[in-house]
Amino acid sequence: MRIDAILIHERDNVAVALRDIQENEEIVVGKENGSFQMRASGAIPFGHKFAIRYLEKDEKIIKYGEVIGRTTVAIPLGAHAHVHNIESLRGRGDIKDN
């Protein structure tokens, strides 16, 4: 089956678009053993991430099975997840005691 996006690791809470995905599109997300369907709640450019479940504010973002950052606001299911709603936890000279 042709997949539109990929979930790299079973622990991940974001998937990666393998093509430009339109708002409200029904998409197939491939994973290690099979695939699942979901709806993109907004446009997702090729190579960008989206939430595969509702993510609360301050929740850790997991990709490759590892922590890659933290949400700065809640991210709805199927929404684009990027610099506008995720912050890095490293190299933060702007935060004291980080």
Add this chain to the structure above:
Amino acid sequence: MEFKGYRRDNGRVGTRNYVGVISTVVCANEVAEKISSQVLGTVPFLHQQGCCQTPLDINRVTNVLIGLGSNPNLVSVLLVSLGCESVELEAVVKGLSQTGKCVETVTIQEIGGSARAVAEGLLLAQEMARDASRLERTVCPAGDLILGLKCGSSDTTSGLFSNPALGIASDLLVKAGGTSILGETTEFIGAEHLLAARAKNKAVGEAIIELVRRMEDRAKAVGCDMRGGQPTGGNIKGGLTTIEEKSLGAIAKSGHSPIEAVYEYGVTPEQKGLVVMDSPGREPEILTGLAAAGCNLIVFATGRGAPQGFPFVPVIKITGNRVTWDKLRDHMDVNVSSIMDGTETLPSAGKRIFQEMMEVASGKLTKAEICGYTKAMDIYVVGPVI
């Protein structure tokens, strides 16, 4: 697994056979460049360092210049000095004498200006180039390769396809008895625990964590969020959100081999196998660091399409992004977007990269060499210009 290379007197093997015209200080670049541009078979090494820096950095620049001159892809070296710089020409000459290669010098202030320095340099370089042209390639085992690993202008396809494929090629070289060098310390941030877990012993693991702490502290000392600088604006457009995400994709290019040792910037590894070398991720500094560490071949995985090469070490470009492959045909050497299309497996793409490495090591030109995009060079320093 073999390739045809230039076996040097000290046993090391070159994949290219150039006369290096190396400037010892930023102020001698003009003369070095003029000499090299007029003599076939020579390459210039130019940089912005060598004077008015802390002793720590002057020492580092001196050692890197010795490392570059010692690289087996250079058969002989012409050093071009201004005369008043902090880097001591004699120290560089002494360091290079241990390689057994012919080393000549031109000092602009001593000889009486740039016109005389260029004229003298041309005559020296012409003789050196003629001597170099008499050498022939012989069959060498793959284990004589010292591979530099690099990724740049990364996007999501880098971590998914081109870096993992390069990791397979790196593992194949390590299995064949070769050496593979992983740099770009900044791009370990957030993934250092995975690298430390692959260290051959506890001390090597701790050294990896310490390198990352040092690099991250340097970035944090500026007092701002490093995002935008790392990951870069281009990385972000390509879908990478944080340095942690970029790092997790970047370290995939080191495959799964154990990490044998950790070295400072530009230091030639004593061990075979996979090793780590401290360096930032920016192209001029890491390509120079890898060349100074003795790399005779570099493979560079890219997503959005990085064109940079180096004057005397061939840099093979691989991409897993089909759009980049189609748009930047004059810069990309190997296309692994077939993995995303599902028409090729990751191990098969890794083997193709390894095959390309053997061919380029034997003399096949890279796209960067063909189009002359070979000027990404500078020495990484840590202190201020004073």
